[in-house]
Amino acid sequence: xxxxxxxxxxxxxxxxxxxATEIELIVNEDIxxxxxxxxxxxxxxxxxxxxxxxxxxxxxxxRTTRKVGLGIPLLLEACQRCGGDLELExxxxxxxxxxxxxxxxxxxxxxxxELVNTITMIILSEPQIRYIFTYIVNNKKFTMDTKEIEEIxxxxxxxxxxIIKWLExxxxxxxxxxxx
Ligand SMILES: Nc1ncnc2c1ncn2[C@@H]1O[C@H](COP(=O)(O)OP(=O)(O)OP(=O)(O)O)[C@@H](O)[C@H]1O
Ligand SMILES: [Mg+2]
Numbered sequence: 041x042x043x044x045x046x047x048x049x050x051x052x053x054x055x056x057x058x059x060a061t062e063i064e065l066i067v068n069e070d071i072x073x074x075x076x077x078x079x080x081x082x083x084x085x086x087x088x089x090x091x092x093x094x095x096x097x098x099x100x101x102x103r104t105t106r107k108v109g110l111g112i113p114l115l116l117e118a119c120q121r122c123g124g125d126l127e128l129e130x131x132x133x134x135x136x137x138x139x140x141x142x143x144x145x146x147x148x149x150x151x152x153x154e155l156v157n158t159i160t161m162i163i164l165s166e167p168q169i170r171y172i173f174t175y176i177v178n179n180k181k182f183t184m185d186t187k188e189i190e191e192i193x194x195x196x197x198x199x200x201x202x203i204i205k206w207l208e209x210x211x212x213x214x215x216x217x218x219x220x
Contacts, residue, residue, distance in 0.1 A: 043153025044078065044142075049162070050111040051080045053139055056166055058084025058136065063169055063181060067155065068176040069144065076124075076142040076149065087130040095128065115140055122146030156211045160204050167199035173211075178219040186213060 046072050048065065055063045060082035068077040087095065094100045101109030115138075116126040124141035142149045148211055163186060174183045189207070190198055197203070 041148070042118065042148045043116065044118070044150050045153035045155045045158040046142070047111075047115045047150075048078060048080065048155070049158050051115065052162055054111055054138065055080065055082035055084050056162075056169070058082060058086070060084035060135065061169060062172070064174075064180040065159070066174045067152075070176070070178060071144055072178050074144045076144045078140045078142075079138070081135065081137045083135040086132040086134050086136055088132055091161040092128060093129050096126065102180050107218065112138075118142075118150055156208055156215070159211065160208050163207070164204050167197060175215050177217060177220075181217050182214045182218055184214075 052065070054062055066077070066078070066079040066080070070077065087139070091100060091102070094111070095112050098110055098113040100112075103109060109124075112128070113128070117139050118217040119126045123143040125147055126141075127139045130136040130137070131192045141163055159171070163171060169186075171186045172183065173185075174181060184207075186198055193203065198207075
């Protein structure tokens with residue numbers, strides 16, 4: 041069973057390959073309603089309709105180095121294993137929107153894993169992208185927008201190691217505060 045943060049990494053890597061300049065990640069822990077939602081939206085190149093219709097199937101890929109694409113089918117399987125589902129909307133030239141849902145306390149629901157590290161690693165490796173991350177626990181919300189952080193940094197690159205380290209603590213503190 042793969043940790044959900046690794047699925048998130050896979051899906052965000054799709055957005056990066058699709059040349060997105062903005063990626064939004066929403067993790068919604070609606071524990072009161074036994075629901076966990078992960079939403080990833082990008083403004084990348086989008087998918088043609090035929091691909092949207094077939095992408096949940098493990099033989100759909102536009103990769104040329106190998107014949108199967110597994111990122112989306114594996115996430116779909118992880119959702120369906122625990123009473124959830126995966127919705128995908130994509131338009132060429134506009135972007136892609138993926139919503140994965142899970143029963144929060146389902147015995148087969150994979151653990152989240154190291155979400156903060158996943159986010160900071162992606163920022164470190166692709167700092168030119170704007171990331172908007174929202175974490176919600178029972179309707180209490182925290183949002184981090186790298187564009188706002190860059191304004192405060194006044195020219196210090198966001199992928200400077202000291203900034204990444206600070207960001208890691210900042211995310212952890214705010215997320216823990218929501219969990220209460
Ligand atoms: N955000 C996206 N924007 C545009 N196209 C996408 C996006 N996500 C997926 N695709 C298209 O759907 C295909 C299937 O995606 P999927 O993640 O399932 O497999 P893959 O990325 O090809 O391979 P793998 O994830 O196993 O490395 C991709 O090859 C790509 O063409
Ligand atoms: Mg992929």
